[in-house]
Amino acid sequence: MVDQGTYVEESYKRDTRYIPTRITADGRDGFPVEPGRYRLAVSRACPWAHRSTIVRRLLGLEPVLSMAVAGPTHDADSWTFDLDPGGVDPVLGIPRLKDAYEARPDGYKPGVTVPAIVDTTTGQVVTNDFPQITLDFSTQWTQFHREGAPDLYPEALRSEIDEVAELIYQDVNNGVYRCGFAGKQESYEKAYDRLFSRLDWLSERLSTQRYLVGDTITEADIRLFTTLVRFDAVYHGHFKCNRSKLSEMPVLWAYARDLFQTPGFGDTVNFEHIKSHYYEVHLDINPTGIVPKGPDPSGWLTAHGREELGGSPFGTGTPPGAVAEGEEVPPLTGSQPNAGA
Template identity: 70%
Template structure:
């Protein structure tokens, strides 16, 4: 937290990469690594989406931490016996300590763990999705989309940076501000950027080009949590997502696209934010609403053209063990 009450995210992550040539000591190898996410976390949501879109489910297993955690980190309280069935640990903290005893920074998801050693390899969520899309190409499914096409990379990076600063992190700057001035500043930046996105998406189906890219993967998790959490809990309440015609239609379009909505568990999302953030919600009461059925209503975005997967194809259904509750 800055001295003026502004929330400052610690972005010093473990930046070791898993690459095709293994230059950091961790080569791409099917079955060796386990992706750890939490359904509640928007940063982890990105990795879950890209893993699905790339068809890497049988190549990299996935552990799911529950929505509740304490100062010691995310725990596997939803699993039998309260431990991850592959890693045999109760808390993600154990994998970080195996890599660096007494690891002093945040124990965050997503994280990729080296199964043989039990050590975390990386929790760098930005690089992680890029590498799942690029470095794991030899093991991706037939028809996997290119989420980071070379001709659009500069624009994708520019849009994604604006979205991160003002929207992805912007909602947290509102929610965790400890002064009126810091909150007001974050609130203004958030809504200026959402207005910019509303205008941009009024005439185009996706953020960059005519297919789904990394930019869309990075915006969607925040939109999916907006009305359920950020609007009220984080005081981002000028309007609801459902009151922004282009953004709401865009969000529904992605939600109904295989690989996106099938990674969203609204109950776990609400349980995390409203129970864990006791400085914001001291009672820990979790709201019943909002009604999520609207996510499945027609969006009409097809009329803007575009091809969700470009020359690729949609992924198949999620594995049974990774299915989320249906909204139907």
């Protein structure tokens, strides 16, 4: 039997020892932005990696930054490329993302995480610093943004985006994990209260404005969406975040549907991978490994009415085009999302 590892702790604390190296326009860390040089390794299951797939698509970086997609489950050591023929990534030539981490000369020891950006010229992971990766896509890869790409990190709003994103990270993105991996009742209840207090705060904020900061989509919205889209499928039941389902929180449910139906969001979501990962990997929480059939995802395509609040997803920009060949996700019941208003 494959060792999936253990996740429950008395009071969960995320390991944040990420590789701080950056890929920048000026190459200050020795890694300049170059088309075709790097490969973004992700899993459709992982919310932290999901941020990078959304931003990459919204900015149109697919032609210059290829993407390796790991399978939804992994063992205690590594994400694996079991979706590819022969179980080997066709560009990197490796079966396990751990191989690219171990190729680094510094003997990197923390866990093998996604997203990770690999230098195809050396086969080594350059960075796995997920918050910085998406910001750098917006600020350092500008030469390769598609025509009409949105400004997801506008300079005039950065301080507010950073402030809101940090609250979301601490209380929501990481908060669901503090609930799910808590090994003591007291730790769980504290995380639960903190999570729903922040969700109530977000509901109030979004009751009068379409997006979190400003009147267009920004990095803050992307960071919230990747947790909300997983909420009913896994966090409500699997992680015991069960005061309310997302679909029972009217403002957040409409907001999340608005984003889902915007190109670059729903067309990067794979609910099959999401459920498979959480329920099959976290066996200390779900010992049977049974993956639930529900919930019915078709509600994500229903009308949301958020256009009445004004704003537009891309501002003066345009929606991204069709999903790149080979990067499609399974469609939901009904038609695929079209351009948001």
